[in-house]
Amino acid sequence: MYRQIKRFIIGKPLKNAALKDEKLGILWGLPILSSDAISSVAYAGQEMLLVLIPAVGIAAYGRMSILSWCIIGLLTVLMLSYRQTIDCYPGGGGAFIVAKENLGEIPGIVAGSALAVGYILTVAVSVAAGVEQVTSAFKFLRPYNIIIGVLLVLLLMVGNLRGTRESSKLFGIPTYAFVAGILTLIIYGFFKLQMGYVPRQPDLAAPTQSITMLLMLKAFASGCAALTGVEAVSNAVPNFKEPSPKYAKTVLLLLCLIILLLFSGTSLIANYYHVIPGEEGALLVLLAEEVFGDSFMFYYITASTFLILILGANTAYSGFPMLIAVMANEKYAPKQLSMRGDRLSYTNGIIMLSVVSILLIVGFQANVTSLLGLYAIGVFISFTLSQSGMFMKWVREKSGNWRLKSVINGFGAVMTGVVVVIIAIAKFKEGSWIVMVLMPVMVFVIDRIHKHYVSVKEQLKIEESEYDGIDFAKLNYANRIIVPIESVNKASVRALRYANTICDDVIAFCVAIDEHGAREVKEKYEKLGTDIPLVIKFSPYRKVIDPLLRFIESSEYDREVGDMITVLLSEFVVKKWWHRFLHNNTRAYIERRLLKHKHIVVSVMPLQLKDDMDYLESLKKKKKGM
Structure with missing residues (x-):
């Protein structure tokens, strides 16, 4: 019975030779490995407004546009940096491998731990944000947001257990649907303004404080959630068809262009329509209602936003199992996590990611803002260590255009390092302290795991000089x-x-x-x-x-x-x-x-x-x- 149910849900086992057919091209690689970063558009701008509006009122919209362009500038630096990482480390692992080989074992473990935390929170945040979007449109579902979130994680888990190829087809189309919907929203929104439409002005209370640098930094820290997921492409290069580095770099470039259009576009249009996200609904849902009214496109935007936020978690299902498998192969994680399952996916990594994400969704009551306090800091720690590792690599090797490459990675390391400090301070009370406490614990556990594997290997190893002394013919014991x-x-x-x-x-x-x-x-x-x-x-x-x-x-x-x-x-x-x-x-x-x-x-x-x-x-x- 168990086998029959398993075959029905997951499918028949695949032979090892079928692994090449599970690889991704650009068409399906883009939505699978970029859905997290693209989905961040749905809540990054909203989180900035939630910080700014209570403090500065109507001025929040203009400041959000400025901060959005700062975030896009940082995205460009990361894109250029990670293209170099893809060329140098096509075996996957991203920040973990880069930091371990160029900065040392402990920085590598820290980078791997930070990435792992980031991926787990990606699932929790994306699913919680998706549930928030749909309950904004259908308020009668709000009492069931935790149950809906748990069921959605289980759905994602089953989809990914069926293998990369099937999950790409299952989860890829909604990503393209979301991109098309938001581009339509932006274009039609500006067209409507040109035709003379005057948006309703919100009834906002007078500003309670002046626009301070601390306030701007706090809003910037919230908006940096838009950059999470960028590293997933470099972590999962082996998932692409050959030549995998070429496909990975193309997908990374397309990802950044899409975020540039969507994030900047929604920030600009929000500056004109002045919708107020919060209890009444999420930012994109309110913009769609203002621009399209009660029409098909409003429901299309609501549905596609919900789907992309849920499927944004699918990036973690591509990145986390690959990362943890690389760490397991390097003996920094349990070796069971490096084994492929019946459908050639990293089954144990997928199940582990799902279980921990469900615990977070239940523990934080599926609240996006609470989860975001933990979210971005882990990702930006891995950004910083990855860029620092690449900088040290160029300085040490001094090959090719090493000066230009070191400038790009060095600048990226400084910028992301500054963001880590900003997020740690701005989000400290909202939960970033949990990650700061958890990280040393994870580093300690991973280090002990590695020491155990090294010890076992050394104790079991037969030295060359010992082979001649092994006598199978004579037994000295009864x-x-x-x-x-x-x-x-x-x-x-x-x-x-x-x-x-x-x-x-x-x-x-x-x-x-x-x-x-x-x-x-x-x-x-x-x-x-x-x-x-x-x-x-x-x-x-x-x-x-x-x-x-x-x-x-x-x-x-x-x-x-x-x-x-x-x-x-x-x-x-x-x-x-x-x-x-x-x-x-x-x-x-x-x-x-x-x-x-x-x-x-x-x-x-x-x-x-x-x-x-x-x-x-x-x-x-x-x-x-x-």
Whole structure:
């Protein structure tokens, strides 16, 4: 049943040879890897207005336009910088690989941690923003925003588990629909103004404070959310068809041109129409209502904005699994995260991203503004480390146009570093402190993971000088087998018979709680007529492992130093998954305890049980035949 459901939801497994067919071109690579950055247009301007309007009133719109052009200038620098990263590091990993190779291990871990946090928050913010958009238009859905958000994350997870190719087709078209809709909104909005339309002027309270640098910086920090997602293209270069760097750089350029048009256009049009985002609705929904009225285009903008915000999270589903797989291959994350699933996607990374994102959506009540306080700082930390790493690379290598390249990356590092400080200060009370506390913890955990893998590798490695000393023909130790039995049944008897075929020194070992239990096991065991000795030990505290270990180390067992003890565990295998919850399942616990001892080998002898209904039916027929 489980397999059938899995195949229905995810699809049939793909062969390794199909991996090349899962690669992206420009047509589908653009919406899949750029949806996050493009979707930021839907809330970056709104977040700036939410900071400015309560403080300076109508002047907020003009200041938003100025800040928007500053953000676009920073976007241009990042685009030029990341094009260089794509050329130098086509294997993916982006900021993590760049920082690790050029700045050192700890900066690399910090960059990887920052990117991972950024991707997780991308899913949470995008989904929460999408839910906010749709509940702005359909207010009766507002009490269910958390439930809707969780369901949408699960939908994204399933779509991505089906593989890159299918998810690109499933999630790509809404991105193009959104771009077309917002361009139509901008063009028709300006056309309407040219035709003499006079927008309604908002009823705003008098300014409560003057336009200060601190206020502008706080609004700028909110608007910098528009730049999140730019790094995803450089992180996922291997997802593109060959030549992958060429396709990746083209997608990055197109992404920046689209953001330039959409972000600057919506900021300018908002400066004329003066809609007030907040309780009454989101910025783009209110602009669409003002420009198009209650028409098809209003609902089109609402629907496409909702979809792009939800699918903006899909960039994280392309970037996070690839990033974490690169880190796992470099032994900085659990190796399970580097393995591809049935559909050649990084299944474990996708599931991990979904689970943590759902926890954030539930924990922050799907509130966009609260989540944004955590959002941009992690991304800009990775920006800064990536640009700093590339700057050090050019200065160290001094090859080609290294001066121009170092100026671009150096300027990018300074600018993004300044933004990190601005966001940390401006958003400190809104949640940036959480990321600042979480980052050192993540760095510590990742460093310990790496040290563990390095330690394991060194301990398992066979040195060249050791190969000649390995003798497979001569064994210097005796092998002895102990078969623990709880009772005399078909599973334990099968294990005893198998043990007797591979070794002459076999002992059956039983742990009894009381005299009655011991006597019952002994009587049944004597009926077997075997010469395999049975040892029964009492355990008044109902322990199983401790009596066995004490027996192995005791003089009664007469174990010599160097002897290897094989503990053969009998286990019956149930047919249904839920049957496992009806049994003790002590085998795994016993195995874990025994494996801590160098001279003990643990083996399992399974007995596969039949289906309950089939067996009981056959038993009934057998009894009738008698």
